[in-house]
Amino acid sequence: MTDQRSQAEIVRQSLKRRYRKERRFRMYGMLAIFIALASLAILFADIISKGHTGFVKTTITLDVALDSEMMYLEDPTDEDQLSMADFVAPIIAALQEHVPEAESAAEKRELGRLIGTYGANQIRDLLKSSPDLLNTTQTMEFLAHDRVSVYVKHADNPSYTIKLSEQQQRWVDELLEKGVIDTSFNDVLFSRGDSREPSNAGILGAIVGSLLTMLVTLAIAFPVGIAAAVYLEEFAPQNRITDFIEVNINNLAAVPSIIFGLLGLAVFIGLFGMPRSVPVVGGLVLALMTLPTIIISSRAAIKSVPPSIREAAEGVGASKMQVVLHHVIPLAMPGMLTGSIIGMAQALGETAPLLLIGMVAFIVDVPGGFLDSATVLPVQIYLWASSSEQGFVELASAGIMVLLTFMITMNALAIWLRKRLERRW
Amino acid sequence: MQTANLLPLVLVLAVIAYGLAYMRSRAVAAPLGGIRNLKSLPFYYAARAALWSGIPALIVLAAWAGFEGKVIQSIVIGSLPQDTLPSSPGEASLVLSQISNVAAGKLNADFVPEHIAGAAGLLETLRDQSANFKAMLVVLIAVLGASFAWTRVAPHVNARKNVEATLRRIFFVCAALAVLTTAGIVFSVIIETVRFFGRVPITDFLFSTSWSPQTALRADQVGSEGAFGVIPLFTGTLLISAIALLVAVPVGLLSAIYLSEYASKRMRATAKPVLEMLAGIPTVVYGFFAALTVAPFIRDLAEMVGLEASSQSALAAGLVMGIMIVPFVSSLSDDVINAVPQSMRDGSLALGATQSETMKKVIFPAALPGIIGGILLAASRAIGETMIVVMAAGLAANLTANPLESVTTVTVQIATLLVGDQEFDSAKTLSAFALGMLLFLVTLLLNVIALKIVRKYREQYD
Numbered sequence: 001m002t003d004q005r006s007q008a009e010i011v012r013q014s015l016k017r018r019y020r021k022e023r024r025f026r027m028y029g030m031l032a033i034f035i036a037l038a039s040l041a042i043l044f045a046d047i048i049s050k051g052h053t054g055f056v057k058t059t060i061t062l063d064v065a066l067d068s069e070m071m072y073l074e075d076p077t078d079e080d081q082l083s084m085a086d087f088v089a090p091i092i093a094a095l096q097e098h099v100p101e102a103e104s105a106a107e108k109r110e111l112g113r114l115i116g117t118y119g120a121n122q123i124r125d126l127l128k129s130s131p132d133l134l135n136t137t138q139t140m141e142f143l144a145h146d147r148v149s150v151y152v153k154h155a156d157n158p159s160y161t162i163k164l165s166e167q168q169q170r171w172v173d174e175l176l177e178k179g180v181i182d183t184s185f186n187d188v189l190f191s192r193g194d195s196r197e198p199s200n201a202g203i204l205g206a207i208v209g210s211l212l213t214m215l216v217t218l219a220i221a222f223p224v225g226i227a228a229a230v231y232l233e234e235f236a237p238q239n240r241i242t243d244f245i246e247v248n249i250n251n252l253a254a255v256p257s258i259i260f261g262l263l264g265l266a267v268f269i270g271l272f273g274m275p276r277s278v279p280v281v282g283g284l285v286l287a288l289m290t291l292p293t294i295i296i297s298s299r300a301a302i303k304s305v306p307p308s309i310r311e312a313a314e315g316v317g318a319s320k321m322q323v324v325l326h327h328v329i330p331l332a333m334p335g336m337l338t339g340s341i342i343g344m345a346q347a348l349g350e351t352a353p354l355l356l357i358g359m360v361a362f363i364v365d366v367p368g369g370f371l372d373s374a375t376v377l378p379v380q381i382y383l384w385a386s387s388s389e390q391g392f393v394e395l396a397s398a399g400i401m402v403l404l405t406f407m408i409t410m411n412a413l414a415i416w417l418r419k420r421l422e423r424r425w
Numbered sequence: 426m427q428t429a430n431l432l433p434l435v436l437v438l439a440v441i442a443y444g445l446a447y448m449r450s451r452a453v454a455a456p457l458g459g460i461r462n463l464k465s466l467p468f469y470y471a472a473r474a475a476l477w478s479g480i481p482a483l484i485v486l487a488a489w490a491g492f493e494g495k496v497i498q499s500i501v502i503g504s505l506p507q508d509t510l511p512s513s514p515g516e517a518s519l520v521l522s523q524i525s526n527v528a529a530g531k532l533n534a535d536f537v538p539e540h541i542a543g544a545a546g547l548l549e550t551l552r553d554q555s556a557n558f559k560a561m562l563v564v565l566i567a568v569l570g571a572s573f574a575w576t577r578v579a580p581h582v583n584a585r586k587n588v589e590a591t592l593r594r595i596f597f598v599c600a601a602l603a604v605l606t607t608a609g610i611v612f613s614v615i616i617e618t619v620r621f622f623g624r625v626p627i628t629d630f631l632f633s634t635s636w637s638p639q640t641a642l643r644a645d646q647v648g649s650e651g652a653f654g655v656i657p658l659f660t661g662t663l664l665i666s667a668i669a670l671l672v673a674v675p676v677g678l679l680s681a682i683y684l685s686e687y688a689s690k691r692m693r694a695t696a697k698p699v700l701e702m703l704a705g706i707p708t709v710v711y712g713f714f715a716a717l718t719v720a721p722f723i724r725d726l727a728e729m730v731g732l733e734a735s736s737q738s739a740l741a742a743g744l745v746m747g748i749m750i751v752p753f754v755s756s757l758s759d760d761v762i763n764a765v766p767q768s769m770r771d772g773s774l775a776l777g778a779t780q781s782e783t784m785k786k787v788i789f790p791a792a793l794p795g796i797i798g799g800i801l802l803a804a805s806r807a808i809g810e811t812m813i814v815v816m817a818a819g820l821a822a823n824l825t826a827n828p829l830e831s832v833t834t835v836t837v838q839i840a841t842l843l844v845g846d847q848e849f850d851s852a853k854t855l856s857a858f859a860l861g862m863l864l865f866l867v868t869l870l871l872n873v874i875a876l877k878i879v880r881k882y883r884e885q886y887d
Contacts, residue, residue, distance in 0.1 A: 011777075018779055025781035029683025032676045033696055036755075039748045040703055046718050047710070227599035235593055236600070249603045254802065254872040255865065256809020258836050259610055262861040265843065266613030273494035288606050295603070321589040349707025352811035352836070356843045370429070378709040385713045385816060393717065400710050411705060 047404075051397025053153045057186040057199065058144040060115060060175070062094040065137045066127065076131035087120035088112050091142070098180050099171050110168055114175075116143040116199050143188065143199045144181060146391045148172055152183060153394075160390055189398060193364045194380065198391025201384075203399050205366045209279060209359070209374030210348060212367060216283020217290060217347050222340050224287075225294030226329070229336070232295070233302040234324050253292035260289045261356030269357060276358030277373045285353050290343040297339020301332040334421035341414040345407050351378040377403050428490040431563055435486065438564070439479035442571035446474030449578045462580055469584040474574035476591050482567040489559045497551045501544050509540050524548055614865060617858030624852045625653045630859060632656065636822035636833075638842060638853045653856050655863065657822040661739070661832030665814060666807035668743025668828060669750060673807075674800055676747070677754025682784060684755075685762050704752035712816030715745035720817055727829055735831035737819040743828065746813050750803045757802065761795030761882065762788060794882040801875035805868040811836040835860050 068074055070093065073085035092112045096102060102111045119142040126140070127133060144152070147163045151172055154160040164172065175181040193205030228249075236242040264285035268274045274281050305328050313323040329336075354360070359375050360383060367374035375383070377399060384396035450470040454460040460467055498521055502511065511517040520541070526532040527545035534542040577584075622630070633654025680700065684693050720741035727734035734740075765788050773783040789796075819831030820841060842857035 018782070022779040022781045025784070026683070026687055029679045029687060032679035033683055033700075035676050036680055036700055036703065036748070036751050037696070039751075040699065043706070043710070043714050043748075046714060050717070224599045224602060227596045228602065231593075231596035231600040235596060245600050245604055248607050250876060251869060251872055252603055252606060254805060254868065255610070256805075256811065256836065256868055258809065258811045258839055259614075259861055259865050261843075262839070262858060263606070263610045263613055266617065266858070267609050270613075271495075272491045273498070291603065291606070295600075319585065319589060321592060345705065349705075349709070351707070351709045352815075352840065355815075355840050360844055378707050381713065382709050382812065382816065385709075385716065396713060400713060403707060404710070407705060407707070 047397050047400050051394055051399075051401050054394035054396075054398025054401075055186050055189065056153060056183045057188055058149040058152045058181065058183050060095075060142045060144050060148075060181050062091065062140060062142065062180065063097075063137050064090045064094045064123065064140050066090055066123070066134055067093075068134050073127070073134070076127040076134055082124060082128060085124070087123040088115075090123065091115055091119055095175075098175055098178055102171070107167070110165065111171065114145055114148050114168065114172065114181075116145045117197055118143065118200055146197060146199050146389070148181070149199050150391060152176065152181065186398075189395070193366050194362060194375070194383070195364060198389055198395055201392070201395060203377065203380060203395075203402060205363060206375050206377045206380035206399070207402070208366050209363075210376040210378075212279035212370055212374060213282040213286065213354075213376055214344060214348060216280055216370065217286045218340075218344060220284065220287035221290045221294055221343065221347075225291050225340065225343075226298050226336055228291070229295045229298035229302055230324055230329065233299050234320070234328065249292050249295055253296060256352075257289055257350055258352040258356065260285050261353030263288070264353060264357045275371065275373075277361045277363075277375070278371050279367065279374050280370045281357050282354050282359050282374075282376065283370075285357060286347040286350060289350065289353065290347045293343035293346065294336075294340050297342070298332070298336040301335025301339065302328060304335065305331045331423070334417055334423075337421075338414045338418045341410050341417070345410040345414075348410070349378055349403065349407060351376075351382055354379050355382075377406075428486065428559075431486055431560060432483075435479055435482045435563060435567055438482070438567040438571065439475040442478040442567075442574065443471045443475040445571070446574055446578055447471035449575060453578055453580060457580060464581055464583045465585040469588050470574075470578045470582075472588045473577075473584045473591075474571055476588065477574045478567045478571035480591070480595075481570055482563045485566055486559070486563045489555075489562070493555045493559070497548065497555060500551060501548050504547055505544055506540050509538070528552075610865065614858050614862040617855050618862045621852065621855035621859045624855070629653060630655055630856075634824055636838070638838070638856055651852060653852070653859075655835075655860070657824040658833060658835050658838055658860070660824055660826070661818070661822065662808055662834040662836075664739050664826060664828065664832055665743045665746065665818060665834060666804060668740060669746035669807045670800065670804060672744055672747025673750040673754050673803060677751045677803075678758050678796065680751070681755040681758035681762060685759055686780060686784060700752050700755060702752075703748065704756075706749075708749065708810060708812035709816075711745050711749050712812040712814075715741050715813050715817035719745055723829075732829060734829040735819065737817060737831040738829045739818060739832045740828040742814050742817040745817065746807055746810055749810070749813065750806055753806060754799060754803050757799030758792070758796050761792045761799065761879075764795065764882075765791045792882075794878050798875040798878035798882065801871050801878070805871035805875070808871075809836065809864060809868050811840060815840050835864050839864070 067090060070089045071085045071087060073081050075081055092108050095111050095114065096108070099111060102108055122140065122142060126138070148168075150160055151162050151164050151169060155162065162169070172181060188200065189202045191204055192200065192202030195201035232242065232246065232249075236245075264281055268281045268284055269276060309327050309331065310323050313327050314320075318326065354376060359379050361373055361375065362383075363373050363375050365372075381396050381399045381403065384392040384399065387393075447467050447470065450463060450467040451460065454463050454467070457463075463470075501524060502517055502521065505511075505520075511520050523532065523537060523541055524544045525548065527534050527537055527542060528548045534545065537545075630653050633652060634656045635652040635654050636657050637652045680696075684696060688696065716737075720736055720738060723738055723741050723744075724734045724736050727738075769787055769791060770783060773787040774780070778786070814834045814837050818834060818837055820833055820837065821831060822833050822838075823830055825832060839857045839860050842853060842860075
């Protein structure tokens with residue numbers, strides 16, 4: 001009896017220690033979740049803090065006197081004259097009206113550098129399209145030079161270096177005060193392709209490239225994935241071949257994505273001689289990559305269709321194929337769609353295999369078709385993130401924000417579809 | 426006609442075949458007293474016509490489009506005069522690009538040697554001819570298929586059987602595509618790898634400790650061979666993956682335990698999807714985060730305590746990669762923890778064990794094989810991850826275990842060796858495929874083992 005009592009004693013004495021351990025264990029768990037969630041929060045906060053300025057452009061609005069003498073241009077319809085004319089002079093003159101202190105040639109040059117490189121082209125294009133504007137005064141909005149843009153947006157951010165001279169900084173401050181230099185929503189970002197100059201670069205080209213690539217991926221991966229899933233679930237005999245196919249699909253789902261890039265490079269480009277950096281090849285590679293995901297989720301969806309449906313259909317004389325086409329596939333469609341959307345979202349964010357098939361080229365034009373050289377959004381982000389020009393970092397983060405918006409939308413759509421359409425049996 | 430235009434044409438032809446066969450079957454059925462006297466519904470006669478007209482045409486079209494470029498190229502190269510025949514594949518591709526530039530009008534024909542201009546002309550005629558033949562052949566096949574199906578519309582023919590058998594075969598081909606993909610991967614890496622080992626001995630590749638794949642401009646230059654020892658790449662990969670797993674395994678496992686054993690239903694419902702968001706973020710975003718935020722932060726931190734850290738430290742890449750695979754580890758562990766029968770849990774609690782004791786002494790050991798399988802899968806993920814290391818890890822192959830130094834990985838090297846223009850026959854390019862082969866084998870091995878463990882474990886409790 002004493003023995004037992006002492007055992008109870010031991011247990012009671014150890015209780016405190018054990019409860020402490022229990023609490024500590026609980027805390028570790030909470031800490032782990034906290035770390036994971038905090039990382040996510042830091043990641044988002046970091047990207048938003050770096051990227052929100054990417055949605056802002058710095059413009060300089062000037063009343064430009066399109067003086068024919070100043071530009072050495074008499075006839076804007078003459079190509080030769082257009083190519084020889086000096087379109088920077090009227091910009092400098094217009095700037096000078098706001099900054100009269102810049103008088104020497106060197107100072108004027110400095111002043112002209114406040115405008116981005118494409119400012120002159122803007123005047124040329126205007127005159128080319130409407131020659132009768134020569135010798136009139138037009139109010140034009142120019143993109144500021146990147147250095148000005150960095151100064152305006154990041155003057156008090158230590159991670160940016162200001163590359164304007166003291167004098168230029170003073171001028172910019174002055175122009176800001178007068179409202180000549182202003183910031184507004186960066187529509188350039190959504191209306192242009194890549195550029196060597198951050199202020200002139202946009203993600204439209206990359207978005208269109210992504211869209212074209214995704215269309216190819218969808219057109220291949222969705223039907224093939226569903227067909228494969230249907231075969232494996234409904235028709236496949238229990239034999240070695242079926243087993244082999246299943247093992248293959250499971251392993252493919254875990255093959256590193258860059259290996260698919262090697263496949264694309266060696267087979268599609270090397271063996272079939274398809275062109276590099278085009279959405280068709282990118283789409284094919286991504287389709288092969290997403291197929292396992294789609295097959296696996298479609299199989300789960302098919303499995304969840306209750307056997308009673310199949311039996312009822314067979315009972316009224318439907319053939320196996322009719323059961324599948326008329327009943328199983330329509331009923332499993334929400335689940336299949338959900339899996340496919342998730343697979344497509346994965347493909348949309350994929351970068352590595354596309355690097356290998358040449359979708360990293362510097363492409364200014366917005367691609368117009370499946371066989372045009374193109375890049376995709378994640379690759380564009382990679383290119384900008386590894387650029388040494390500081391203006392590209394904010395563009396890369398802005399691009400990330402756009403990419404994440406797309407992905408969150410797709411995932412939300414998948415969740416909505418699942419909730420809305422999926423039937424519980 | 427271009428392939429891109431032929432594709433819709435074939436589809437249109439198939440639709441026409443469908444329509445015609447549908448009408449034909451009704452016409453055949455009418456004198457017999459309605460479609461109930463046909464062996465199959467009109468739909469099946471029509472579908473059969475569409476399939477017979479479309480599928481052979483599409484197969485021919487795909488095969489032709491796949492190989493026409495290569496065939497034309499070799500004919501053009503073969504047509505060059507004997508003394509100007511290119512001697513190496515590299516030279517051949519140069520000549521070819523010149524020829525196609527002339528043909529495309531990007532290069533003026535007056536500025537190139539005569540044989541090139543001649544070849545460009547030949548290239549253009551061949552392309553025209555090929556396109557014409559292709560269009561004619563494809564249309565012919567489509568029409569023939571449709572006509573054959575037309576003649577086979579008869580009351581006693583069971584078209585449904587034909588259609589269903591064809592569909593079944595199509596489904597099988599789609600499923601077999603996975604095998605074809607694997608075969609394609611293996612095939613493409615093996616061929617180039619074998620070519621690579623023809624230049625660099627396999628023992629050098631596996632056991633040498635220096636990696637510098639630069640090939641020299643001149644043959645007599647020092648180090649013109651390049652060094653292709655994979656060991657520093659592998660240690661780099663392992664270092665980064667180990668750091669990643671050191672982060673991901675405890676965090677992932679503990680959060681899975683907390684969520685499955687302690688958390689309230691509401692917390693579980695919110696925390697789980699948020700955790701899974703980590704898995705949905707594109708790797709390029711993690712790479713950006715690692716390279717531009719975490720790496721400078723670690724460098725500054727190390728400087729503050731008087732350590733020297735590279736701005737492309739293995740630690741930064743590893744930490745961020747760890748965060749990336751947390752949801753992977755946690756969802757796999759969650760599955761296996763939930764698979765442990767409730768009776769074991771109840772038994773342990775009934776004996777007076779606390780929840781954490783139950784977890785540590787009963788559930789965890791029972792779930793261990795599954796958890797290990799999950800960790801192996803996560804490891805294979807980490808080894809194959811590319812973008813984070815491309816952006817945040819270095820290029821120099823250092824043989825080091827110091828996480829503050831810069832290391833490079835297998836995937837980084839594959840990506841850098843193959844990005845941009847490259848000739849297909851240099852040891853440098855080929856080495857990327859050898860690395861790919863290695864990567865494929867290692868990840869495959871990890872996956873096979875992991876899947877085996879997980880499956881075996883599942884059977885135990887099912």
